[in-house]
Amino acid sequence: MRWSEYYGKINDWSVSTAVSKISSLEDMGAPDEIVDALNIIAFEDEKGATRLLNRALQHGVKFSGENLAEIVDLCAEESFKKALYQSADAFTVQELDDLYGCVDDELIVDLAKRYKLSAPADIAEEYEEELCPDVGMSISWNRFYDAFYDWKPEYAKARLQAVTDFGSDDEVLEVVQELFWDDEYEASRFVTRALDAGVRFRDENLVELAGLCDEDTVRQAVLLSKLLLTEELLEELYGNVSDDIIIQIAEEQNLRLPEDLREEQDEDEDFAEQQDLEYEIQSAIDASDYALDCLVQAQRSMNDSSTASFLDMMTKGFFTSLMKYSALSESDVDMQQAQNALDSLNAELRVLQKKRSVQLKYGRLATAIDMWIDDGLFDALAHLQINKAQKRIESVITQVENIRCELRKQL
Numbered sequence: 142m143r144w145s146e147y148y149g150k151i152n153d154w155s156v157s158t159a160v161s162k163i164s165s166l167e168d169m170g171a172p173d174e175i176v177d178a179l180n181i182i183a184f185e186d187e188k189g190a191t192r193l194l195n196r197a198l199q200h201g202v203k204f205s206g207e208n209l210a211e212i213v214d215l216c217a218e219e220s221f222k223k224a225l226y227q228s229a230d231a232f233t234v235q236e237l238d239d240l241y242g243c244v245d246d247e248l249i250v251d252l253a254k255r256y257k258l259s260a261p262a263d264i265a266e267e268y269e270e271e272l273c274p275d276v277g278m279s280i281s282w283n284r285f286y287d288a289f290y291d292w293k294p295e296y297a298k299a300r301l302q303a304v305t306d307f308g309s310d311d312e313v314l315e316v317v318q319e320l321f322w323d324d325e326y327e328a329s330r331f332v333t334r335a336l337d338a339g340v341r342f343r344d345e346n347l348v349e350l351a352g353l354c355d356e357d358t359v360r361q362a363v364l365l366s367k368l369l370l371t372e373e374l375l376e377e378l379y380g381n382v383s384d385d386i387i388i389q390i391a392e393e394q395n396l397r398l399p400e401d402l403r404e405e406q407d408e409d410e411d412f413a414e415q416q417d418l419e420y421e422i423q424s425a426i427d428a429s430d431y432a433l434d435c436l437v438q439a440q441r442s443m444n445d446s447s448t449a450s451f452l453d454m455m456t457k458g459f460f461t462s463l464m465k466y467s468a469l470s471e472s473d474v475d476m477q478q479a480q481n482a483l484d485s486l487n488a489e490l491r492v493l494q495k496k497r498s499v500q501l502k503y504g505r506l507a508t509a510i511d512m513w514i515d516d517g518l519f520d521a522l523a524h525l526q527i528n529k530a531q532k533r534i535e536s537v538i539t540q541v542e543n544i545r546c547e548l549r550k551q552l
Contacts, residue, residue, distance in 0.1 A: 144170040151178055160189035169200040172208050183215035191216040194224060203228040206236025210243040222248075234259050269300075282306045286316070294320060298327070307335050310342045317353055329358040341366045344374060351381040360386050372396050422551050425489040429545040432482040433538065439479040440534045442472040476530070486541070493548075 142165045151159050159182055169175060175197050183190035194216045204212075209225055216224075225244070229252050241249055241261040253260040269288060276299040285304050289297040298320055307313055313335045321328035332354050342350060342362050351359050359382050363370075367390050375387055379399040391398045 142166055144168050144174075148174050148178060151181055156182055156185040156189065160186055160192065163189070163192050163196055166196055169197050169202050172202060172204045175202060176204070176208050176211050179212050179215050183212075187216065191220050194220050198223055198227060201227075203231060206232060206239035210239050213243045225252075229256060232256060232258065237261060276300055277303050279303050279305050282308045282312075286312055289316065290319070301331065307338045307340050310340055310346050313340055314342070314346050314349055318349070322353065325353065325355055329354040332358050332362065336361055336365055341369060343369050345377065347374070348377050348381050351378070356383060363390060367394055370394060370396070375399055419552060421489070421492055422548055425486070425493055426545060426548045428482070428486040428489045429541050429548065432479070432486045432541050433545070435475070435479040435482040436534055436538045436541065439472070439475040440531070440538070442475040443531050443534060445472070479534070483537070483541075486544075490544070 142162060144166060147159075147162060147166055148170055154162075159178070175193070179190045179193055182193060190212075194212070198220070204224055205228070209221070209228065212224075213221060225240075225248065232252065237249055237253060237258055238261050241263065246264050249260060249264060252258065269292075276296065280300055280303050282304050285297075285300060286308055289300070292300070301316070301320065313332070317328050317331060321331060332350060336358075343366065347359075347363060347366060350362055354362070363378070363382060363386050370390060375391060375396055376399045379387055379402055384402060387402060388398065390396065397403075
């Protein structure tokens with residue numbers, strides 16, 4: 142039987158007669174006519190409608206999306222799906238829209254992927270992971286945030302790289318915790334992007350970040366969010382971020398340091414002050430040692446000058462006079478070196494005198510040891526000057542030794 146005859150008489154036959162004639166069909170008609178016949182038969186006999194649909198598929202009939210939407214509930218599911226996939230290679234985007242709501246969304250998604258068609262807008266977002274052809278395609282924060290829990294982590298991480306904006310600090314932290322809880326490097330990269338986009342973190346969110354990101358990122362987050370910080374939050378941050386960050390924020394925002402950090406800082410300052418004091422005391426001791434060396438050398442030179450002066454007075458010879466003036470010249474150099482060493486020692490002691498914790502029992506050295514020999518002086522007068530300088534040097538040596546002893550007691 143030809144389809145034209147079958148289709149022309151189907152309205153006059155009983156359903157059972159129409160079903161019995163299916164096996165005798167030699168050809169098939171247009172899809173719209175087949176859909177009409179299926180509707181007539183399926184009203185009373187679903188199995189009969191399924192037989193007719195299978196017959197049409199055997200003849201290679203392809204249906205439009207609109208046709209398939211009409212027969213979706215008329216035949217067995219397996220036969221309907223066969224008709225769907227047999228026809229899908231010719232579908233357009235509009236035909237997928239026609240089927241949307243009539244068949245399962247998963248079938249629409251599968252067809253869209255298989256034939257590279259755009260899915261209906263209502264399900265395109267819901268099934269983005271399956272349908273998105275390019276993970277680098279721009280996506281808004283709201284769209285990403287609403288969907289990322291339903292995506293596989295790797296896909297969500299890939300799509301995160303394409304977000305065009307950022308949400309609140311709560312949302313950003315939530316994404317970090319969900320996707321990067323075990324990856325400090327990627328967590329830090331993402332938070333840095335958020336900070337660059339203007340996100341600022343508050344309260345306990347900063348504490349949470351400290352356990353997820355590297356120190357540089359946490360520092361940046363805290364410093365950029367400093368206007369939102371309070372003394373209470375600094376207490377929360379203490380122990381979770383480096384002390385220098387907290388100290389810097391406290392100084393810039395005029396906030397009180399956490400109690401434990403204040404105590405540590407006081408101890409550090411006391412230790413540093415003690416170290417400085419010990420260094421200054423040691424410097425003064427070194428200066429006193431050098432001054433003593435110079436004074437001893439000046440004392441030796443002055444003793445030599447005294448001996449030469451005495452011989453010159455006794456002999457009045459040319460050579461003894463020459464020896465005397467040569468010794469006096471050397472003494473003058475050694476005395477000047479000793480005076481310079483005493484000046485340096487006095488400078489060190491003036492620094493220590495400003496320290497309340499250092500009490501030195503001494504008067505300022507300020508002993509100007511002047512020994513300038515005038516060629517016009519009488520020999521006896523020169524000898525008296527030498528004796529006077531010797532006594533002065535001896536007195537200064539004793540004073541410097543006493544000061545050095547006092548300094549060593551301070552260490």
